Amino acid sequence: MHLGFGAFARAHIAAYTDGAIAAAGGDWRIMGVSLRGEDVANVLNPQDGRYTLIERGEKPEARVIASIADVIAGSGLSGRVLAAISAPGCRIVSTTVTEKGYGLLRSGGCDVSHPAVAADLLNPSSPRGVLGLIAQGLALRFTNGLAPFVVLCCDNLPENGPLLRAAVVDFVRRTHGPALADRIAAEVSFPATMVDRITPASTARTLADAAALAGYEDRAAVETEPFSQWVIEDNFPSGRPSWENAGALFVPDVAPYEKMKLRMLNGSHSMLAYAGFLSGKTYVCDVMADATLNRLVRRHMTAARSTLPTVAMDLEAYAASLCTRFSNPAIAHETRQIAMDGTQKLPQRIFAPALEMLARGGDLAPFAFATAGWMRYALGRDDEGRSYPLNDPREAEIQAALAGIGTESPAAVFSTLAAIPDFLPQPLAKGEFADETTRRLERMLSLGMAKAIAAEAE
Structure with a gap:
């Protein structure tokens, strides 16, 4: 069963499963669950x-994917999901709901203020949120004497398996008691994963191209890039599809690969999203076509690479492949889409490597520039005075904090945004990093984004 059956899930885990079945056979199929509406099911x-x-x-x-058995959505979702998730044939529950969809805390445990978590805490036997469905599904399986399913998080979260385990265990402790919580902690596998595949939203062109390439109308077509990567901790007591036959890499420790992707790919993605969006670049390929921005993207990757542990990959070649992927004009990946959810993305993508660079006395400029770009973006207006939504779960908090603070005071903007709780680490909120970031923010506000980018690349 897969919770959160959006475009990425169909371009990634469903495609790998389809490839595994084609290569090695087996009777695996996916029951999709759409938690945000009925469009995908329809x-x-x-x-x-x-x-x-x-x-x-x-x-x-183009290829036709046939690994999906059914998609559950709409009325009666809770009962239908629980019936399927507690059936003997369900061996894995995988998820792609983005970080804000879980209701978990980076510090460990569940966020009781999250709407889905709060609702399911009140009615744990009929849940509709991710934590509630997993918790009740496991409770039903244990009651019925069935082995637990594996919980496979496929979202870009640091140590995503252990993080989801902590949230589920905390939720169960609050709803079902310590005995079941302790049993889940001890007996249920939550493998860590690293996923990578750029998957823009489907458009009318996607559907038209599907008809031309496949020969029939397809209202569910998805487009993606040729590149795909999936690194998985191999811990599946109840079995799994032979995903390695479709290109997945099974390793004992995902963390080094996760850090590589978060810092080199995702970090440079965030940096180019803010700089690109604020300088009028609609797509990532537009950013890469600009020689100055291209240079800053490569600079960021080089800096991020210097903070990484050893992995069994050529990181210089990996950086080159990232630039090739970012430059692909056939992928319409919008900068504004990448700019979403900055308060959840920047801590691991930008701040974590910045902290390491600060500790070793290295060059902070790439990370300070990325942070200043986000702070400029957080003001909600571009250089022409046009407003735009931040699309961030803390948007209201950011707007309230910035109310009454003028753009003529970059230091005030920095200190205000640095004071947002549980966001910018204290060593970065003062001293050298604060000075470097404020200086770049001042250039962005006084010169405009285009000239600030040019000055940064000198």
Whole structure:
């Protein structure tokens, strides 16, 4: 069962599962669960779960994915999910709901103020949120004498498996008591993973190209890039598809690969999203086509690479592959889409490597520039005075904090945003990093984003 059956899940885990079945056989299929509406179910179920996956490289290629059994959505979701999740045939529950969809705390445990968590705490036997569904599903399996399913988080979160385990165990302790919580902590596997595949939102062109390439109308078509990566901690007591036959890498420790992706790919992605969006670049490929921004992207990757532990990969070649992927004009990946949820993304993408660089006395400029870019973006207006939504779970908090603070005071903007609780680490909120970031923010506000980018690249 997969919770959160959006475009990424269909371009990634469903594609790997389809490839594994094609390569090695087996009777694995996926029951999708759409937690945000019925659109995905309405287009996939009439097509018997089949859809076209378009890979946009130099020449677009298409394949039909047939690993989906059904998609659950809408009325009666809780009962239908619990019936399927507690059935003997359900061996894995995987998730892609983005960090804000879980209701978990980075410090460990569940966020009782999260709407889905709060609702399910009041009614744990009929849950609709991720933590509640996993908790009640495991409770039903243990009651019925069944082995637990594996919980496989596929979202970009640091140590995503252990983090989700802590949230589920905390939720269960609050709803079902310590005995079941302790049993889940001891007996249920929560493997860590690292996923990577750029998957922009489907458009009318996606559907038109699917019809042209596959030969029939497909309302559920998805487009993605040719590149795909999946690194998984191999801990599946109840079995799994042979995903390695579709290209997945199974390792004893995912953390070094996760850090590599978060800092080199995701960190440079965030930096170019803010600088690109505020300088009028709609797509990532537009950013890479700009020689000055391209240089800053490569600078950021080089700095991030210097903070990484050893992995069994050529990091210089990895950086080159990232630049090639970012430059792909066939992938319409919008800078504003990447700019979403900055308060949840920057701590591990930008601040963590900045802390390490600060401790070793290295060059803070790339990370200070990225942080200043986010702070400039957080003001909610571009250089022409046009407003835009931040699309951040803490947007209201940011706006309230900045109310009455003028753009003529970069130091005040920095100190205000640095004071947001549980965001910027204290060593970065003062001293050298604060000075470096404030100086760049001042240039962005006084010169405009385009000239600030040019000055940064000198």
